[in-house]
Amino acid sequence: MLTISQELHDKIVAHARADHPDEACGVIxxxxxxxxxxxxxxxxxxxxxxxxxRFDSYELRDLYRRLDDDDEEIVVIYHSHTATEAYPSRTDVSYGNANDPRIHWVLVSTAECGNGEGPVSFRSFLIADDKITEEDVTVV
Incomplete structure (x- = not known):
């Protein structure tokens, strides 16, 4: 199960809306x-x-440097789907297979609302060995 603060949830959704019609991406x-x-x-x-x-390679390099400096690790990788449901694609699964299986993959679908107000789908998955497991999300 993924437990995430309301503030982080809202920031992910706002980023997804702001970047629509392109996919937004980031980490927690x-x-x-x-x-x-x-x-x-x-x-x-x-x-x-x-x-x-695809994460910007320079930002990704800087992120990993900061993770080492701050004794942090990636807990969530998030991105949006702009025209489809919030469910991992084949590409998402290949990325998931290449990362730590404990990382939560949050997908936000902006297919219904675009970059405006309106409903979004916010879901989380664990991905390992080509297996997709949806998990409950608790927003606190």
Missing amino acids: TGPVGSGRPERFVPMLNEARSPTFF
């Missing part, structure tokens, strides 16, 4: 070993695409 970090999402890190979608995301 937390203290090593805690599993607690604490620090919001929006990233640039280097692909600038409505159908996939």
